[in-house]
Amino acid sequence: xxxxxxxxxxxxxxxxxxxGVGAARFLVGLLxxxxxxxxxxxxxxxxxxxxxxxxxxxxxxxxxxxxAGAIDPERGWGLANESWRAMEALGRYGDAGAVTWFNLxxxxxxxxxxxxxxxxDGASLTEVTAELAAAWGLTYRLLPVTxxxxxxxxxxxxxxxxxxxxxxxxxxxIAVSAVRFAGAEFARPxxxxxxxxESADQIIVAxxxxxxxxxxxxxxxxxxxxxxxxRDRVVxxxxxxxxxxxxxxxxxxxxxxxxxxxxxxxxxxxxxxxxTLIIDTADEASADLVRAAGVKVIVTDTIMSQPGVGDSLxxxxxxx
Amino acid sequence: xxxxxxxxxxxxxxxxxxxGVGAARFLVGLLxxxxxxxxxxxxxxxxxxxxxxxxxxxxxxxxxxxxAGAIDPERGWGLANESWRAMEALGRYGDAGAVTWFNLxxxxxxxxxxxxxxxxDGASLTEVTAELAAAWGLTYRLLPVTxxxxxxxxxxxxxxxxxxxxxxxxxxxIAVSAVRFAGAEFARPxxxxxxxxESADQIIVAxxxxxxxxxxxxxxxxxxxxxxxxRDRVVxxxxxxxxxxxxxxxxxxxxxxxxxxxxxxxxxxxxxxxxTLIIDTADEASADLVRAAGVKVIVTDTIMSQPGVGDSLxxxxxxx
Numbered sequence: 001x002x003x004x005x006x007x008x009x010x011x012x013x014x015x016x017x018x019x020g021v022g023a024a025r026f027l028v029g030l031l032x033x034x035x036x037x038x039x040x041x042x043x044x045x046x047x048x049x050x051x052x053x054x055x056x057x058x059x060x061x062x063x064x065x066x067x068a069g070a071i072d073p074e075r076g077w078g079l080a081n082e083s084w085r086a087m088e089a090l091g092r093y094g095d096a097g098a099v100t101w102f103n104l105x106x107x108x109x110x111x112x113x114x115x116x117x118x119x120x121d122g123a124s125l126t127e128v129t130a131e132l133a134a135a136w137g138l139t140y141r142l143l144p145v146t147x148x149x150x151x152x153x154x155x156x157x158x159x160x161x162x163x164x165x166x167x168x169x170x171x172x173x174i175a176v177s178a179v180r181f182a183g184a185e186f187a188r189p190x191x192x193x194x195x196x197x198e199s200a201d202q203i204i205v206a207x208x209x210x211x212x213x214x215x216x217x218x219x220x221x222x223x224x225x226x227x228x229x230x231r232d233r234v235v236x237x238x239x240x241x242x243x244x245x246x247x248x249x250x251x252x253x254x255x256x257x258x259x260x261x262x263x264x265x266x267x268x269x270x271x272x273x274x275x276t277l278i279i280d281t282a283d284e285a286s287a288d289l290v291r292a293a294g295v296k297v298i299v300t301d302t303i304m305s306q307p308g309v310g311d312s313l314x315x316x317x318x319x320x
Numbered sequence: 321x322x323x324x325x326x327x328x329x330x331x332x333x334x335x336x337x338x339x340g341v342g343a344a345r346f347l348v349g350l351l352x353x354x355x356x357x358x359x360x361x362x363x364x365x366x367x368x369x370x371x372x373x374x375x376x377x378x379x380x381x382x383x384x385x386x387x388a389g390a391i392d393p394e395r396g397w398g399l400a401n402e403s404w405r406a407m408e409a410l411g412r413y414g415d416a417g418a419v420t421w422f423n424l425x426x427x428x429x430x431x432x433x434x435x436x437x438x439x440x441d442g443a444s445l446t447e448v449t450a451e452l453a454a455a456w457g458l459t460y461r462l463l464p465v466t467x468x469x470x471x472x473x474x475x476x477x478x479x480x481x482x483x484x485x486x487x488x489x490x491x492x493x494i495a496v497s498a499v500r501f502a503g504a505e506f507a508r509p510x511x512x513x514x515x516x517x518e519s520a521d522q523i524i525v526a527x528x529x530x531x532x533x534x535x536x537x538x539x540x541x542x543x544x545x546x547x548x549x550x551r552d553r554v555v556x557x558x559x560x561x562x563x564x565x566x567x568x569x570x571x572x573x574x575x576x577x578x579x580x581x582x583x584x585x586x587x588x589x590x591x592x593x594x595x596t597l598i599i600d601t602a603d604e605a606s607a608d609l610v611r612a613a614g615v616k617v618i619v620t621d622t623i624m625s626q627p628g629v630g631d632s633l634x635x636x637x638x639x640x
Binding site: 050051052053054055079083085086087088089090092093095096097098099106107108109110111112113114116117118119120121123131132134135136 | 370371372373374375399403405406407408409410412413415416417418419426427428429430431432433434436437438439440441443451452454455456
């Protein structure tokens, strides 16, 4: 750490590695306790897929809609005050091959229509995502982890499935025996992403699924190495609380893939890249085991549905 | 003409060459006076375009929605009981490059989403169009003129424009000095289209814009020749009545391109491929001039907004 006065006066730069819902909720708190211009969010794109020819970026959109205050609070995805006229009309074509199991609201469709048009025009996903954030009035920096194709596939009893088929069509109700990030061997992180990690004063791994939300970020060449080199400045928030995920299949997936669905399992998984793990007060008894895994521990409230917890959690993550 | 009994008993086969609104209205009458299974409709695809990555087929959809009784009767395009939530939401991205001048209703979007998905899956436009007709309960046969790319461009004072930019964005309010069908030199008609023309007992050129709706059909290799070879069985309905088009720019376009905006101009344009022209009673005085152009004439009411005129016009076109 430098002690030169001119650098002490500069505001700290914060980079967050993010998946979808959990990360987005954390960001709402973070953006209340720091100036948004200090924050860069690097988002998973391995959930991205093409439906009906439209490029859909579920995690990017969840982060944008949530931090813009436009998310549907009950569903946790998609826009509030949404309508489903297009999806209802799509039912007419169900017997003729229409994909009817992935719901795209009418207002949400506009985002996918516009993004698809921009990508066809030759814009990069990084450019389009910056424009998306600006269109929603967001003033933090939002970066897709890569502009290159990256797609999560999971092996199940039904064979290997694209992530959204597992997650949405089968409501993540089937066991996963393997996870693969197609394209990871060719995907390069953008310069902006590497720079955001290397120049950050604080790197935060949001409370997202460590396997299918954070995992793809780590699979992109250079990101794991960059985090390892900056491990002391990396703090992660455990998405597992008292052995369970608040939402989604992270807990089951950890067990299915031979790990522990506990803060200790998360600590062991993250140990090479994370210096400090924030665990919920419900897991206080496991703090020593986390330390034994080689990771420092902060114990605090992490369930953000309680008022004030998001802000407090963000302050803990920043060492404030 | 054969006089063998078994062929006399077979019902006549009717093939209609069609553009959008005018053709669709004519078809409603035709499908009331004959069994739909007798009818094949060959539709212009040179208005097709890609918006936001979605394959939009304006003429095919106008024909489907109209003959299914689902068209918005006031606009003449798109679905009745439509909503515009996606388009309204697209406005947010207007400054970021979204195409906001081409309106796609929420229910209509389902058609484009499904069609785009099917084409991406490898289905041909002919297959997708047959599925579309079936999904709307239509029992006549609907054929795109070609499965190959075909796109109308018009030269204007603003330069050469894709057809929908001219037609929708500029509301066909600028003069056209040239028309080009990009792809026509490579586009092949489908076997189904050539067979539908050659095997037809009666071929009807619907009251569509002769230049940009029927013109692209004639530009596809083999179709003009096939019509010339079967000219005696081809009857066209003039889209020009008393010097004007009921809708759209056909009258202005004829003049701008050096032809006459009259039934005589239509007769001269169609003479190589059309044996008989149906003109409106308002043009009765021009009947001799049409005959002088080498085309037989039928004079009858053709303005289909009047009750019963569509059916009567169809009967005239069939020589009933």
